[in-house]
Amino acid sequence: MMNKKYILVGIDGSAISDSLVQYAIWLAKSNGLTIKILHTIEHSHKSEHSHHEGNLTPNIRRELLKELSEEERRESKQLIAKGKELINAAKETVLKAGIENVIAKLRHGTLPEAIEDLKDEISLVMLGSKGKSHSDSDTGLGFHLEESIRATDTPVYIAQKQFTQPKKVMFAYNGSPTSKRALNMISQGNIYKEPLDIHVVCVHSDIKQAEKLANEAKSILSQTNNSIIAKGLTGDTIEQLTEYQQHNNIDITAMGAFSHGKLHGFFFGSFTTKMIQQSETNFLLMR
């Protein structure tokens, strides 16, 4: 998986974007991948001044097309100029940090669309969780976050807190197929090569089972250069995990994500989304 090309860093100029770039530098320095900074230009496809005359004049189709394309052209030009500033500033930061392999690109469309289009070239996606349109609300997830994560099968790194050198990782493990895949991915150690403190945490209704699962995962991860702690917990999964994050100053929560389809999420709400909303750590999601 890591023989693909680059880390895709999606920035939108929100408060978290600067930290996101820092995290990207931190990861790229360890795994040696190219950083691709991407900003998407989302067209509103709305008209600035709509007409409510409600009538159809001769050749309306042609005239409306002319008017709307002219309007959108102006909007695009502005957005492109702004976007260029954003990505060039981010590129500058990366270059200053001593990483040469950096690409800065703009794309039309939404971030999930961009990820979908580029998915064959990406090895890791990095996003900020509080997208610009939601900066003011506390629990709001970035507008396109879930769609973005679902658009790719690569790991997705989500930054939600200001940059500090990450040291402690909590790996939420429950023995499900998705979490086993995640375990396998971490044990390969391709994403980050330097040693970290990894806390394998398993929440289960039966504490013995929880500990057993945690230890299983620990034994696999012990073969890596990380130092591993296993912990079994019982109770409400999200509550227990977030409490553990706080008590142990966890920087990154690693877990399998969106194991259920969209339909399930529609009716029951997604565990992944809730977990991200209620945590303050960064996330590494594996599908």
Added chain:
Amino acid sequence: MLFSPKSDWLGNIKGDVLAGIVVALALIPEAIAFSVIAGVDPKVGLYASFAIAVMIAFVGGRSGMISAATAATALLMVTLVKEFGLQYLLAASVLAGVLQILAGYLNLHKFMSFVSKSVMTGFLNALAILIFMAQLPELINVSWQVYALVALGLAIIYLFPYVPYVGKILPSPLVNIITITAVAFYFGDESMNIRTISDMGELPDTLPLFLWPEVPLNIETFKIILPYSISIAIVGLLESLMTANVVDELTDTESDKKRECKGQGIANIGSGLIGGMAGCAMIGQSIINIKSGGRGRLSTLVAGVFLLILVVFLSDILKIVPMAALVAVMIMVSIGTFSWTSIKELKTNPKSSSIVMIATVIVVVWTHNLAFGVFTGILIGSLFLAQRLSQFMFVKSEYDEENDTRTYHVVGQVFFNSSEKFISYFDFKEAVDNIIINVKRSHFYDITSVAALDKVVIKLRREGADVKIIGLNRASETMMDKFAIHDNPEEIEKFMQGH
């Protein structure tokens, strides 16, 4: 298929709600006018417009597109209603919906690529003409007061938007309806014979109810409604997919055509089951929606819901609206649908394109069935293309005296229409030792062209020449391997004996 991105629904709330209201106001006169075309009570068209707009908001593949009862489908129902009555129309609507869902699963939307720009222009022009013609009963043998009202209505529709401030806020078709109704109410009397909506039949007085069409469920019924359902399904999809293309182009976004086919089907089934007729997407209304700032699914939903609320609660007022006000709206729709530039372009466009466009219009206006026009347009267009391709096929030859070799170079597309021409290039009377046919720059498309090559080779061999074919490309080669006989001794024997 109920799931749409949130932004489709909530990405443009203010614009969608306002546009939806504007569209609802314009939909009412259209729904009534199209009911009149089909020969049913206005409530049938109004319920249909409500049902289709609301359902397509959820199941359609093109957000911001408006679907409701339409002229294109109404025109196809006339004889069914006349001969068998409303219930058969409802059943036919449901069946048309089923066929459209089927078309969606069979990916029939892909055939839209055969509809050229000329056919599409012809379709729109024909639709405009039919909508205008449908207004004629209200315009022939009526008092001068009615003409005055229609003229006043049209003046309001086109000039009211120039009134400062209010002109840009109030939809002018609505202002037209209110003004004409008021004028007719205060100045009109019996002698003027001003027809109103109530003369056209029943208006909705309750919310729609779920009703299974009252037709005998047997093969007889099926045989009666099937031809109508097929026509409705085809025309409905044609107009819907064309409208989707128009909206795609205007908004620079993409739509899911397969979902649209299935969505139209579901909407028509729903319409038929609450006492509405079948419909499809509407080009004019969709443009009004976009122009009014509507982009999302919400605009379509608001249009449908608001229409029903207006109609059910204002039916007493609606009854006294003169038909003249509606006629003015429909003339506006007709003028807006017609592609006026296409007339100017008749001079500049290639003749073949103009002929396709005009043929489409003529066949539609003649048959009142848009599907026949489109098929005619596609057919004529294809013939022109075949002709054009044949013109680009030629064979040049050179003679090498030293080796007594004649080489023919075939260039272009060889197929049924150019095969004869292909053969005519060869000089069978020339006596040479060697003949090389170089087909590197050509393509043999069908068995007619392969047979032509066979004929040439065999004939030349009979004249005593050694014939060699070089440069067959791979696609042509497959045709040759399968169907050619000139390399197959036994077949050649048979062929020769046959001569």
